[in-house]
Amino acid sequence: MFTKVLSYTLRLTILCVAAAFALAVVYGKTEPMIEEQTRKIEDQAQKEVLPAADRFEKVNEDYSLAFDKEGNPAGEIVKASRQGYGGQIKIMAGIDNEDKVVGIKILEHSETPGLGDGIAKENFTRQFGGKAAPEIMLKRDGVGIDAITGATISSRACVEAVKKGLDYIKQYGQNGETKVNK
Amino acid sequence: MINNGMNSAAIFISACLINNILLIKFIGLCSFFGLSTNLKNSLGMGVAVTFVTVLAVVVSWLIYHLMLVPLDLVFLRTGTFILTIATLVQLVEMFLKKYVPPLYHGMGIYLPLITTNCAILAVTFLNIDYELNLAKSIIHGIGVAAGYTLAIVLFAGLRERILTAPIPRALQGYPIAFFLASLMSLAFLGFKGLFGI
Amino acid sequence: MGKTAKPRLINDFLYGILTGNPVLVLMIGLCPVLAVSTSVFNAVGMSAAFAFVLFFSNLVVSLLRKFTPDEIRIPVFIIVISTFVTIIDYIVRAYSPELQKQLGVFLPLIVVNCIIIARAEAFAYKNTVVSSILDAFGTSVGFLIVMVVISVIREFLGTGGLSSKIILNKPVLFMIMPPGGFVTIGLLMGVLTHIKLKKQKQ
Numbered sequence: 001m002f003t004k005v006l007s008y009t010l011r012l013t014i015l016c017v018a019a020a021f022a023l024a025v026v027y028g029k030t031e032p033m034i035e036e037q038t039r040k041i042e043d044q045a046q047k048e049v050l051p052a053a054d055r056f057e058k059v060n061e062d063y064s065l066a067f068d069k070e071g072n073p074a075g076e077i078v079k080a081s082r083q084g085y086g087g088q089i090k091i092m093a094g095i096d097n098e099d100k101v102v103g104i105k106i107l108e109h110s111e112t113p114g115l116g117d118g119i120a121k122e123n124f125t126r127q128f129g130g131k132a133a134p135e136i137m138l139k140r141d142g143v144g145i146d147a148i149t150g151a152t153i154s155s156r157a158c159v160e161a162v163k164k165g166l167d168y169i170k171q172y173g174q175n176g177e178t179k180v181n182k
Numbered sequence: 183m184i185n186n187g188m189n190s191a192a193i194f195i196s197a198c199l200i201n202n203i204l205l206i207k208f209i210g211l212c213s214f215f216g217l218s219t220n221l222k223n224s225l226g227m228g229v230a231v232t233f234v235t236v237l238a239v240v241v242s243w244l245i246y247h248l249m250l251v252p253l254d255l256v257f258l259r260t261g262t263f264i265l266t267i268a269t270l271v272q273l274v275e276m277f278l279k280k281y282v283p284p285l286y287h288g289m290g291i292y293l294p295l296i297t298t299n300c301a302i303l304a305v306t307f308l309n310i311d312y313e314l315n316l317a318k319s320i321i322h323g324i325g326v327a328a329g330y331t332l333a334i335v336l337f338a339g340l341r342e343r344i345l346t347a348p349i350p351r352a353l354q355g356y357p358i359a360f361f362l363a364s365l366m367s368l369a370f371l372g373f374k375g376l377f378g379i
Numbered sequence: 380m381g382k383t384a385k386p387r388l389i390n391d392f393l394y395g396i397l398t399g400n401p402v403l404v405l406m407i408g409l410c411p412v413l414a415v416s417t418s419v420f421n422a423v424g425m426s427a428a429f430a431f432v433l434f435f436s437n438l439v440v441s442l443l444r445k446f447t448p449d450e451i452r453i454p455v456f457i458i459v460i461s462t463f464v465t466i467i468d469y470i471v472r473a474y475s476p477e478l479q480k481q482l483g484v485f486l487p488l489i490v491v492n493c494i495i496i497a498r499a500e501a502f503a504y505k506n507t508v509v510s511s512i513l514d515a516f517g518t519s520v521g522f523l524i525v526m527v528v529i530s531v532i533r534e535f536l537g538t539g540g541l542s543s544k545i546i547l548n549k550p551v552l553f554m555i556m557p558p559g560g561f562v563t564i565g566l567l568m569g570v571l572t573h574i575k576l577k578k579q580k581q
Contacts, residue, residue, distance in 0.1 A: 008451045015443075015455060019462040020258065026466045027257040033473035041476065085375055088185060112374075113537075114552040153375075206557050208414035209484075212407060212493050257469065260487045261461035268457055298491045300410050307484050352573035353565075356406060360565025368558040 046077050049103040050094030063168065066094070073097060079107070080165035084157035086110035089119070091161045093128070095169060101136065104128045104162055109154075116154030124148060124155070133166045184312045190321045192377070193314075197325025200376055203301050204333040205367040210301030214334055215359055217292065224338035226285075227292055228331025232324065234274060235302050238267050239323035242306040243316050263306045264297075271297045301330055337366060391510045395518030401494040402525040402564075403571055408494035411485050412526060413560040419541055422530035423523070424478040425485065428467045430519035432489050433498060434512065435463045440503040441511035447504070456499045457490075464490040494518065529563050 046056050046064065053066035053074040061079075068074040075097055081090040087110030094102040106120040118124055127145045128136070137144045138156055147155035184196055203209050218224050242263045250256050275293050278286040286293070296302065305326050309319040340362050349358050395401065401408050415425040439459045440447075447455045468486050472479045479486060489495065498518055503511040531541065537555030539545045553559045 008448065011446060011448075012451060012454055012458070015458050019261065019458050022462055023257050023261075023465055026469055030469040030473040034469070034476075037473065037476045113555055114550070208557065208560065209410055209488070211409040211413065215406065215409065257465055260465045260468065260490055261458065264457055264461050264490050265454070268454065298493055298496060300488050300491050303491050304484055304488060307487055311484065352576060353569045354572075357565045357569035357572065360561045360568065364558040364561035364565065367561055371556065371558065 045092055045105050045107065046094070048094075049092055049105050050075050050077060050096070051102070052096070053094075063172070075102065076169055078165040078169050080161045080168060081108075082157045082161035082164060084109060084111055084119075085116050085151070085153045086112060089154070089157050089161055091158065091165065093162050093165045095166070098132075099166070099169070100130060100132045101128045101162065101166070102130075106158070111151070111154045115148070116151040118148040118151060119154050119158045124158075128162060133163070133170075136163045136166060184308075184314070184322060186312070186314055186318060188318075190318065193318055193321045194325040194328070195377060197322050198329035198332065199370065199373040202329040202333055202370050202373075203304065203326045204330055205363065205370045207304075209304045210299055210330060213292075213295060213299055214337065214363075215356065218334055218338040218341055218359075221335065221338040221342055223289075223292065224334045225331070226289055227296075228327070228334055230274070230289065230293065230296055231299060231302065231330055232327035234267070234270055234296055235305055235323045235327040236320060237270050237274075238263075238302050238306055239309060239319050240316070241266050241270065243309060243319050246310055247316075259307075259310070264303060267302055267306075268297045301326060333366065333370075337363065340366070388510065388513055391506075391513040392517040395514060395516075396521040396524065399518070400521040400525065401497075401518055402522060403568060405494075405497070407497055408492050408522070409564075410488065411492065412522075412529065413557075413564060415482060415485055416526060416530040416533050416560060416563075417537065417555045418481070418534045419527065419530045421478070421481045422526040424471075424475070425482055426519065426523040426526050428471060428482070428486060429489060429492065429495075429522055430515070431467045432460065432463045432492075433495050433519055434515040436460045436495055436499055437503040437511040437515040438508060439463075440499045441506060441508045444504055452500070452504060456496060456504075460495055460499065461490045494522065525567075529560075529567065532563055533559060 043056070046066070047053065050066050052068060054069045055067045055071075056077060057065045057067065059065060063079070064077040066074040066077060076095045077092060078095065079090065079092050081088045083089075088108065089106065089111070090108040091104055092107050093104045096102050104125050106125065109117065109120060111117045111119060124145075131145075135143055136159060138152075138159055139146050145155070145159050184193055184201075188196070197203070201207055204211065204214050213227060217227050245262055245266065246256075246259065250258060250262065271294065274296075275286070278289070278293070305323050309322060312322075314322060337359075341359060344358065344362070353361075399405060402412050411425055411429070415421045436456075436459055440456060443455065443459070464487060467489075468479075471482070471486060498514060502514050506514070533554045534541055535546075536551045537553070537559060539548065539550035551559075554563065
């Protein structure tokens with residue numbers, strides 16, 4: 001009886017060790033690739049929202065500084081999220097040196113397909129280009145962002161996320177004046 | 183979806199209704215369709231799943247945060263989680279056999295089947311992905327299990343009812359069950375945006 | 380299955396596609412079929428990951444069958460399957476982060492996919508390596524066919540086209556939402572049952 005238990009335990013242990021070893025090998029090989037992919041995607045998104053920039057310097061998880069080829073400051077990248085209709089909407093915004101939005105990109109969202117998910121489409125996001133903080137709001141008196149028909153909540157959440165990002169920059173950003181450490 | 187910023191009530195409602203594990207997230211369907219022909223079995227399964235889920239959530243969370251992360255063994259997550267659940271189910275089985283035999287015999291084959299219940303494993307994964315702390319993970323687990331129980335009991339009730347209806351031969355059994363599930367899913371979609379969650 | 384050696388091997392392969400089609404006949408492994416069939420890209424990606432796990436799981440379980448006493452076969456299956464699931468999880472993350480994002484939690488959930496455990500228990504544990512490999516191929520093809528059929532229907536009707544080639548102007552959004560998934564597979568099963576009944580009558 002006891003030898004049976006011993007035999008079973010031994011076999012299972014051998015199998016577990018072999019499995020863990022195989023996994024460690026695969027993990028070791030793929031982890032650098034995964035990190036590279038994550039970095040590539042982030043880089044691509046950042047270039048998308050701030051095409052003038054060449055290099056980025058991460059300040060923290062949500063905020064990066066951008067520099068052009070000559071090393072001059074080319075603006076900032078900020079990430080922010082707001083609760084939308086179906087879940088958190090996460091955006092990335094590229095801001096130029098004049099505190100104007102250059103472009104935005106929806107990083108994550110769980111909005112309704114066919115309705116709220118329009119916020120990820122170009123027709124919606126391109127509206128943000130060239131606007132400064134006072135103009136980042138849903139359209140009123142001809143100024144602001146046109147919401148998506150039938151998806152006001154998603155549109156508003158997106159707008160507020162961008163506003164949140166801009167506010168963050170104002171408080172903690174460096175634009176020559178105050179340098180506040182977070 | 184669910185994140186640490188939400189309060190317990192919001193997590194529970196989101197897990198149970200708005201993102202119902204069976205009807206909205208499509209997780210746990212094997213047992214959903216296989217068991218729901220009998221109302222009593224469905225309720226029993228729901229209770230068992232709830233029990234195992236809470237245990238599994240606690241143990242897996244502890245293993246992940248106290249062992250895998252500090253020792254940089256995150257890649258062992260899948261294996262350790264499923265082994266944890268399998269072990270827990272085995273222990274529950276042994277416990278019931280000794281102390282509550284009628285329940286053990288009533289559940290029969292469905293007890294070991296809980297191990298392959300995608301829903302329980304999914305909850306343990308989601309707790310990590312959503313970066314929930316231990317307390318919120320437990321609430322999440324209870325919410326999901328409650329949603330599972332609710333859906334499977336309602337579904338069993340519906341399936342028992344339609345047995346008296348004139349269903350075309352080709353649609354009898356599974357096809358009509360799927361249509362029923364579709365209607366239930368449609369109804370649960372109506373919970374979206376509830377309480378602004 | 381078959382009587383002589385050659386037909387038997389072919390049968391091992393065909394079983395998973397027709398008489399033993401996991402989704403349509405045995406009714407197991409439904410979770411990913413419904414959840415991932417919103418686009419053909421996802422469906423094919425999922426089927427590939429599934430095939431990878433099933434192939435290696437059947438292979439290893441079959442190789443280890445002398446090493447595995449009956450009492451510990453379930454833990455052995457679990458360890459083997461979870462190892463390959465973790466491997467494909469990391470491979471997909473490294474080579475196609477987009478696919479990983481689409482499949483989400485269903486990628487690691489392959490470990491409790493009833494099909495893989497069922498094939499390990501019912502077949503790979505009791506058969507030769509060659510037969511087990513063929514069984515894996517056949518079942519994977521059967522799975523792939525179902526996934527593709529359902530996802531083509533859902534993606535085409537739900538988004539108006541396939542892989543962003545939009546054809547329909549008014550897509551039926553219902554199809555890519557959860558209820559649509561249930562209806563599609565229900566209809567598919569109903570049609571197949573109808574065909575089967577008609578054949579029996581003849």
